[in-house]
Amino acid sequence: MDIELIELFPNSIKFILSDVSLAFANAIRRTGLAEVSSLVIEDVYVLKNTSPLFDEFIAHRLGLVPLKYDINDLDLNFRDECDCGGIGCNMCTVTLTISKETDNQTTTVVYSSDLISSTEGVEPISSTIPIVKLGPNQALELECMAQLGQGKEHAKWQPVSAMGYQIFPIPKISKDKCTNCLICIEACYRGVFQKVGDNVQVANPLNCTLCGYCLDLCEPGAITINNDPTKVIFSFETNGGMNPATVLTKAGELLISNIDEFKKTLESTLIDKEKES
Ligand SMILES: [Zn+2]
Numbered sequence: 702m703d704i705e706l707i708e709l710f711p712n713s714i715k716f717i718l719s720d721v722s723l724a725f726a727n728a729i730r731r732t733g734l735a736e737v738s739s740l741v742i743e744d745v746y747v748l749k750n751t752s753p754l755f756d757e758f759i760a761h762r763l764g765l766v767p768l769k770y771d772i773n774d775l776d777l778n779f780r781d782e783c784d785c786g787g788i789g790c791n792m793c794t795v796t797l798t799i800s801k802e803t804d805n806q807t808t809t810v811v812y813s814s815d816l817i818s819s820t821e822g823v824e825p826i827s828s829t830i831p832i833v834k835l836g837p838n839q840a841l842e843l844e845c846m847a848q849l850g851q852g853k854e855h856a857k858w859q860p861v862s863a864m865g866y867q868i869f870p871i872p873k874i875s876k877d878k879c880t881n882c883l884i885c886i887e888a889c890y891r892g893v894f895q896k897v898g899d900n901v902q903v904a905n906p907l908n909c910t911l912c913g914y915c916l917d918l919c920e921p922g923a924i925t926i927n928n929d930p931t932k933v934i935f936s937f938e939t940n941g942g943m944n945p946a947t948v949l950t951k952a953g954e955l956l957i958s959n960i961d962e963f964k965k966t967l968e969s970t971l972i973d974k975e976k977e978s
Pocket of ligand 1: 784785786787788790791792793794
């Protein structure tokens, strides 16, 4: 197996994964989406709300605010697996509070930056996510409980906003059959083909999405688009809470632990069967 990095930004990554099956790439994708945990507000205690929005409306908005935290510094338990029995303690819950009010002259907007965390290093990924606008003489006072969860339970816990892969494309131009009509350059919105000198060439092969639109317009046989089934182009974007390398590492660890668990269960089942017989 080999990984060739194409792009790496704080919140996104694109790489070529070689010598793998599509099933393996899909297992990484599904684990990243559904099983890698993240920290999100789950319970909201409303102490005072005279804003124009219902309590439930505000709680729903707060649940969708992505939180930034360092997974290595903050070693949280899942709440239902914690020693506290799911009541909520500092080993499974991070408390964030909001307290804002206006006088009879002013209006203001409650932003995500108004969430004050009890735990150092936990904060919204952006300070400018609007929660609610307060009119004159209005107040909002809340206590929010953030906890770890998984995307398979609710999409708000997905650490990635898009995660996918495509088969590795191999577009080629036949010099004998190409008439240099340049139609393929106009047709391909991904900019795969470019004119170099007097000829059309494949300039950005990795941009090809295998749509085949150029094949419909071009001289028959002038362009061929094959693929390498042992390679995929993998790309995804995180919601900002974790960096892409952490998400991938966690997905790999979870995949290994799931396979270990399967192996142990299979072995104990076979031993039990042997004892019965
Ligand atoms: Zn706990």
